[in-house]
Amino acid sequence: MSGQVLARAARDAEEAGADDVWVSDHLILPPGSTAPPYAFHDALTVLTWAAAATTRVGLGTSVLVAPYRHPVALAKSLASLDALSGGRVIAGLASGWMEPEFAALGVPFAGRGRRTDEAIACCRELWAGATAFTGRHVRFDDAGIAPLPARPGGPPVWIGGNSDAGIRRAVRLGDAWHTTVSDEPALRERLAALDAALAAEGRDRGDIAVSVRIRADLARMARVAPRLRDLGVDHVLVDPPAFDPPRFGADVAEFRRMAG
Secondary structure (H helix, E strand, O other), X not given: OOHHHHHHHHHHHHHOOOOEEEEOOOOOOOOOOEOOEOOOOOHHHHHHHHHHHOOOOEEEEOOEEHHHOOHHHHHHHHHHHHHHHOOOEXXXXXXXXXXXXXXXXXXXXXXXHHHHHHHHHHHHHHHOOOOEEEOOOOEEEOOOOOOOOOOOOOOOEEEXXXXXXXXXXXXXXXXXXXXOOOOHHHHHHHHHHHXXXXXXXXXXXXXXXXXXXXXXXXXXXXXXHHHHHHOOOOEEEEEOOOOOHHHHHHHHHHHHHHHO
């Protein structure tokens, strides 16, 4: 997709009433890969391009793989994008799943959950103006980042992950749980796991947003949207199976109407 088409798509989505636009994250893939596709722009570069073409729409990552990047570099990039866009970033973060990509980047696959936890903690500290941090894999003293994010404390952190560990991480460290489970029986079971994890921490569903990413065309979305509402889903990220530039704005408007 060219930069011109991408910018037009971002503007069309905004004008059609979308609350936010999203990108996924992969850095190095096998030639010929189709899932994920081999042609894959850098996530934060794409969001920066979209930010410059829009004025209101949120800018989300679904999701950045936190262990792929040094926590300070991750915090700096997201802070800069949030500051430049006027506070529009939604920092979707997760621990990742693609072991060969970890190997290519020289990042241990084992322990990626602990690295993700530390990265989130480091980001939040730096976004709040801290000048010291001590973790297992990163530490600094008498140093910080500026400019800070536009929003005090930084962007909301939405934790991706369908596993029990991902759910527990969302409850402990996140502002939202962001899942790719959209099939109703499976989602109902995962929401029960979320409620149990919240209860174990003395919290309830009102303390955290639930976001579902769903691969859907207009027909499927019409069937699924009422069920998602009934399950208490707060946010729906629609991943259309096809992209038709001339129709994109109209399709977004219809998706938005269905989601309510």
